[in-house]
Amino acid sequence: MQLDNRKKEVLHAIVDDYVSTNEPVGSKSLIERHSFNVSSATLRNDMAELEHLGLIEKPHTSAGRIPSDKGYREYVNSLMTIEALSPREQLEIEKRIDSSVDEVTDLIKNATHTLSETTGFVSLAMSPRLKKSFLKQLKILMIEPGKALVVMVLSAGVVKDKVVRIPNFLNDEQIMKISGAIEKHLTGKPLDEITLVTVESAGKNADVPEPLLKQVLYEAYAAIKQADELNIYLEGEHRMLSLPDFSSLGRARDLLGTLSDSGMVAGYVNEMENAAREAGSDDSYMIRIGQEITLEGLDDCSFITATYNLTDSVSGNIGVIGPKRMLYSKVISQIDFVKKKLNEEMRRFI
Amino acid sequence: MQLDNRKKEVLHAIVDDYVSTNEPVGSKSLIERHSFNVSSATLRNDMAELEHLGLIEKPHTSAGRIPSDKGYREYVNSLMTIEALSPREQLEIEKRIDSSVDEVTDLIKNATHTLSETTGFVSLAMSPRLKKSFLKQLKILMIEPGKALVVMVLSAGVVKDKVVRIPNFLNDEQIMKISGAIEKHLTGKPLDEITLVTVESAGKNADVPEPLLKQVLYEAYAAIKQADELNIYLEGEHRMLSLPDFSSLGRARDLLGTLSDSGMVAGYVNEMENAAREAGSDDSYMIRIGQEITLEGLDDCSFITATYNLTDSVSGNIGVIGPKRMLYSKVISQIDFVKKKLNEEMRRFI
DNA sequence: GTTGGCACTCATAGAGTGAGAGTGCTAATC
DNA sequence: GATTAGCACTCTCACTCTATGAGTGCCAAC
Known part of the structure; x- marks a missing residue:
């Protein structure tokens, strides 16, 4: 994707604004909130271009723009920068991870719970692949x-x-x-x-x-x-109901209906894991956005998972399902940190 | 509650109609749907009386009446008649109960699943009190x-x-x-x-x-x-989103939020069980309606549980949480039948 | 390539309206 | 005393209409 610098900044700004306000963002508000040294008309031209490339779209003619799945993908792949959590945030997570449990399963459930509370979204973990x-x-x-x-x-x-x-x-x-x-x-x-x-x-x-x-x-x-059958632990489904993204009952119903079939979700995570392995990906996390997810009712969601390791050869996944309108960099570092802590705690068991 | 026969019939009819239509029922539609041999004006007098007794209420001045918690209670205690399930319904349940499992826990989970599918509501079971x-x-x-x-x-x-x-x-x-x-x-x-x-x-x-x-x-x-710690198995939470009773997102959120804290629900079921035992109740089921339930967000729900027996002295509960606007007699017989099948299957384990 | 200006579009909220369902009350009737 | 017909009244709901305002695309000028 060849985008000049300003267009990248515009896309970046649109994603940021839309994530934080949940309102389509227009050229004027873009100027107000960011220090582009050009006029709104110029941004309008850029935005028309970005729309032409399929990175943003309009809910209707006279509304602002929102990122498309492709736009989020571009944002996640090339635009965002992931920052480490603040010491306070780290402490918050460390406090929740219970290091007194005697079984690996309990530890994983505990990490899942922590992740749901920290992100405010649905969290999930797969049992280790044994x-x-x-x-x-x-x-x-x-x-x-x-x-x-x-x-x-x-x-x-x-x-x-x-x-x-x-x-x-x-x-x-x-x-x-x-x-x-x-x-x-x-x-x-x-x-x-x-x-x-x-x-x-x-x-x-x-x-x-x-x-x-x-x-x-x-x-x-x-x-x-x-x-060696795989189990999945899902938690915090009800949190989705508090998000404006699922304020339509129909969407919420479809989403929770799908999530209630934990076997299906487990199968999908497994598929993601295999696909990533085949692609030889060396990212520390996997991410699926909107329509990229083949599960019904998850069109407005993003799926982010990381891999934890119990031993060198035994691993599993942990991650979240949230609205695709999420603060990706933040959520990714939260998952990453929980995974790190989980890995550390797991050393006790091997 | 001293009600003359016709008033009983009127209350019965109001509950039935409201459960099946989800619309406040008026004196005129009551006449149309049932064969009272009196005029609508007479029913209006009766309804005014029933309202005075707190058994029914008006959503607003010019609407029909809906049963109050007290009205449902009266209905459940003295008016309804419980019919056995039809052979077809029985077969449907029998088909779902899996008699090949080798552990009691799996059997209970299986029965819970069956109950949720059969009733279309949230089902729950407590592990046996050991x-x-x-x-x-x-x-x-x-x-x-x-x-x-x-x-x-x-x-x-x-x-x-x-x-x-x-x-x-x-x-x-x-x-x-x-x-x-x-x-x-x-x-x-x-x-x-x-x-x-x-x-x-x-x-x-x-x-x-x-x-x-x-x-x-x-x-x-x-x-x-x-x-001997108690576990609870909850299933089908998402089904509540399909009910018109929870079409307001706020209610649905409160409900699912409360249900997500399974420990709290387990505590409440336990309390119900103890209360029933102390009261020396010999009913085969326990029932809590609307505000009688002390859990937050369950004001529009009813809670029905029955007791299954693993041995003479070891038992647990199984039941459903549904909208208080439910077909009580039907649901009770569904629970009762599932419980009966569960008891039968359990004989294999003792 | 950038900008100001302007006509145009469209969702949204609010006001106003009529229809319909239901009630309570009164006076007459059984 | 219980029942009924009749009627005025109340309130919700669905509908239409309108004004508003945010945002766009495009053009001509810089």
Whole structure:
């Protein structure tokens, strides 16, 4: 996009003004609020040009201009400068991050909560992608005849469990044998290398009759697979109702309707993550603006996520969904700072 | 409330009409829609009387009447008749209840989801009150030096666990000793009879040095206490935005804001439960209408809950939050049927 | 390339109006 | 005493009309 300097400044000013006032901005108010050393007529010419390029648009003939999705994109890519948070803002976030929790999941939920409170928007986090983490322990505990609990400890300091059904005849000792055999052979293996075949061959060494064995192995396998399923934590949906951007009930309804399907949102975040990886992006955050988002009802939103790291190979996403009319530089540094704190706290778990 | 028969019928008709049309109902339309064998003038006299008694009110001088909270209360207490669901409606619910899940928690979430879809309102469920359930198993598994997992199996078929910190020096064998000692002494005890003192005296029998022992016992105690904390599952908040009753953004915001604080809602449900118990109520459901609800922003809502039973002594609540302008008899029978199915499914777990 | 001037456009808010629904009251009737 | 017909009155809602004002595009001049 070849824009001369003044046009860049004009676009920058339009985005800033529109974000802070929520009113279409006209050439005259632009002159009043900023020190362009030209007249409003000149800006009008520039604005006509910017509109021609698709960077800004008019809600109707006699209104000012508002940024288009493309305009926001240009702003985010080349115009804005991200400033670090003030010490006070940093302190505010640090105070909210609870460093006393004993489970990674609680820490992530806590960070999500902090992010929603800090930004005033919807925040979200994905559970860590555990495919690359490896099994440190696996125990099968008999609960009662026909029922057992599979407990797994993963390298990333994460504990998962699942209640499974087992044959009624199996006794404590047999279960322990199977449990021991699986643990012995699979400890140290990354989750994504564990298949039904691996589990079955591990189980061969247990001295338990074949038919009984088979069902338990299958259940153990299912429990392991379930352990690396992705969860999403969404918070602060109701905050969207306080924004003027969603003062139309219809929009608000569509938005919250979509967000209520957390599986769909999780799928989308996953898609974003994969797309960024394939594109070889090395940005510390990913951003989707307006129509770039393929979820229904999020046309007026922007999606910003960053990646946190539990270990070198185990990571997840944390970010916000806000109105596309947001203070991008601020929100990005808020996300970035929460992510940083989250990463620090996570060191305790690995 | 001494009302003659016709006045009862008039109130009944006003509630029915208002619920179905969402328009204030006037004397004339009352005549048209129902077969009162009197003139509209007579009904006007009756309506004036009902208004005098505080059962109905006028939004403004020249509008029809709408039921007041007191009017709905009278309707619910003495006028409505609850009909069983049609076979088709029953089937619809049965299809949604997933009988393949292996954990009680999943079953409850599933029932909550079903209830929200069936009623179109917000549904909620409380986790079972486990104070009266007793410990069937307790195991402490070493995760890594300084960290252990306490796994508890409770009589109600519920499995709970918690990661805890332990002294770094403790080895596997010592942990197993402690775990065994606690389990031996506390198995069969109801959770609400287990105190720090009980746990400590149980631990005495483990052959482990006192200072190390003490911390583990405390953590085990904390884990047990955490096991009977109440959780709440809320679902379908966004559905409220589709109701004409919340077409004003302000109301919708207040409502969803309050519902987003699930701890507060849980506290309120608990209060309702306790109040009902103290009053010795033997109704199969509890109901709060409009201003009777002490939560902010729920003035236009009604709260209906029923009690499900996991065992004789272990129960929880399930219900809905909807607009007070709702089809009470229908919603109550929907809740009742879901509760019944939930109770049936729960038998598998005990 | 920049500027002042001007005609034109369009959303918005406010005032005024008529229709319609509903009420309360009174006097007559059963 | 309960019921009814009739009627004047009230109030909301939808509609139209109008004035206002912010903002634009374009042209001619600098």
